[in-house]
Amino acid sequence: MAQQVQGVIAPGKNEPVRVETIVIPDPGPGEAVVKIQACGVCHTDLHYKQGGISDDFPFLLGHEAAGTVESVGDGVTDVEPGDFVVLNWRAVCGRCRACLRGRPWYCFDTHNATRRMTLLDGTELSPALGIGAFAEKTLVAAGQCTKVDPEVSPAVAGLLGCGVMAGIGAAVNTGQVGRGDSVAVIGCGGVGDAAVVGARLAGAAKIIAVDIDDRKLETAKTMGATHTVNSRSTDPVEAIRALTGGNGADVVIEAVGHPETYKQAFYARDLAGTVVLVGVPTPEMRLELPLIDVFGRGGSLKSSWYGDCLPSRDFPMLIDLHQQGRIDLGAFVTETIGLGDIEQAFARMHEGDVLRSVVVL
Numbered sequence: 352m353a354q355q356v357q358g359v360i361a362p363g364k365n366e367p368v369r370v371e372t373i374v375i376p377d378p379g380p381g382e383a384v385v386k387i388q389a390c391g392v393c394h395t396d397l398h399y400k401q402g403g404i405s406d407d408f409p410f411l412l413g414h415e416a417a418g419t420v421e422s423v424g425d426g427v428t429d430v431e432p433g434d435f436v437v438l439n440w441r442a443v444c445g446r447c448r449a450c451l452r453g454r455p456w457y458c459f460d461t462h463n464a465t466r467r468m469t470l471l472d473g474t475e476l477s478p479a480l481g482i483g484a485f486a487e488k489t490l491v492a493a494g495q496c497t498k499v500d501p502e503v504s505p506a507v508a509g510l511l512g513c514g515v516m517a518g519i520g521a522a523v524n525t526g527q528v529g530r531g532d533s534v535a536v537i538g539c540g541g542v543g544d545a546a547v548v549g550a551r552l553a554g555a556a557k558i559i560a561v562d563i564d565d566r567k568l569e570t571a572k573t574m575g576a577t578h579t580v581n582s583r584s585t586d587p588v589e590a591i592r593a594l595t596g597g598n599g600a601d602v603v604i605e606a607v608g609h610p611e612t613y614k615q616a617f618y619a620r621d622l623a624g625t626v627v628l629v630g631v632p633t634p635e636m637r638l639e640l641p642l643i644d645v646f647g648r649g650g651s652l653k654s655s656w657y658g659d660c661l662p663s664r665d666f667p668m669l670i671d672l673h674q675q676g677r678i679d680l681g682a683f684v685t686e687t688i689g690l691g692d693i694e695q696a697f698a699r700m701h702e703g704d705v706l707r708s709v710v711v712l
């Protein structure tokens with residue numbers, strides 16, 4: 352039986368989000384309904400509201416979530432009702448050419464639920480990143496549910512569902528930061544700070560945090576940054592070179608999603624170094640670089656989809672590290688809020704007041 356719950360939708364481009372009644376169908380084959388316990392507010396939710404991701408309004412926002420499986424459809428064997436899960440937005444297919452080549456974190460055919468959640472009048476909703484978890488319940492593909500230890504708080508576990516995983520993975524998986532490396536992170540919000548945590552975990556010797564907001568730089572220090580640069584007052588390329596013997600960092604992680612900061616990352620890395628783009632640009636953005644510099648500086652320019660993670664491998668591992676006290680995921684939760692507070696949370700994100708506001712249900 353379809354059920355009605357409360358959820359937060361973005362009705363149209365730049366229109367304020369609002370709480371609406373959402374109709375959740377029963378799970379179809381390979382699908383699961385999950386009772387949401389916590390969902391973080393990510394910058395990507397704001398991109399959706401602003402029309403920066405697609406025009407498929409209305410969106411059911413929220414995608415950084417943890418909860419309990421309520422029911423599953425036919426053929427679901429990996430999770431069952433009662434399981435505590437973190438939702439992921441890249442359920443790997445196991446059959447595409449990336450999966451068959453043994454690189455499932457690149458899966459080219461990730462999937463979501465095919466049944467649609469709707470408004471009461473039947474309008475179909477587009478769930479953000481195929482999740483839609485600013486809601487009491489949501490419908491996902493069962494492969495989007497990763498079982499983790501229920502002892503960890505939902506607010507903390509949910510963070511792994513997007514920003515924290517994207518940032519840690521950008522450093523550890525995509526950037527392949529190694530012991531002794533120098534790393535710079537441009538943009539120290541939830542994602543950038545998680546990249547700082549990942550770089551520290553991987554044994555980086557020097558971690559340079561760059562932001563335009565001193566408060567963000569202070570927080571980045573508590574996450575493991577060894578040096579900070581305010582790029583509003585200081586040229587970040589010069590500053591990063593000065594801090595690395597005049598050379599530039601081995602790995603530079605761009606966690607803003609803007610051509611200007613990408614160029615900074617490009618020139619702030621050492622010869623043959625690595626740039627990792629984890630920030631998400633909007634469709635109209637363009638990058639112009641002298642091709643001779645792309646060639647002459649060598650190295651690799653990589654993008655990081657969801658930290659190139661494998662949820663089944665990485666979520667339980669990071670929860671273990673958190674529980675052992677080797678990383679502090681709780682430090683990312685600035686405040687807990689209700690479903691009605693998303694607009695204010697966007698405003699606070701915009702003002703730079705928070706790392707993560709987390710909706711707790």
Ligand SMILES: NC(=O)c1ccc[n+]([C@@H]2O[C@H](COP(=O)([O-])OP(=O)(O)OC[C@H]3O[C@@H](n4cnc5c(N)ncnc54)[C@H](O)[C@@H]3O)[C@@H](O)[C@H]2O)c1
Nearest residue numbers: 394395517538539540541542562563608629630631656657
């Ligand atoms: N690749 C992925 O899989 C993935 C996953 C989640 C989020 N993202 C993207 O990562 C980016 C960051 O997300 P977030 O949730 O951390 O956002 P956020 O708003 O919390 O953080 C952005 C940070 O960048 C800083 N900043 C803004 N302009 C800057 C500039 N010119 N120079 C230096 N710093 C600047 C801000 O002060 C802020 O600290 C977004 O683009 C988001 O869409 C990507």
Ligand SMILES: [Zn+2]
Nearest residue numbers: 444447450458
């Ligand atoms: Zn695949």
Ligand SMILES: [Zn+2]
Nearest residue numbers: 393395513514
């Ligand atoms: Zn996100």
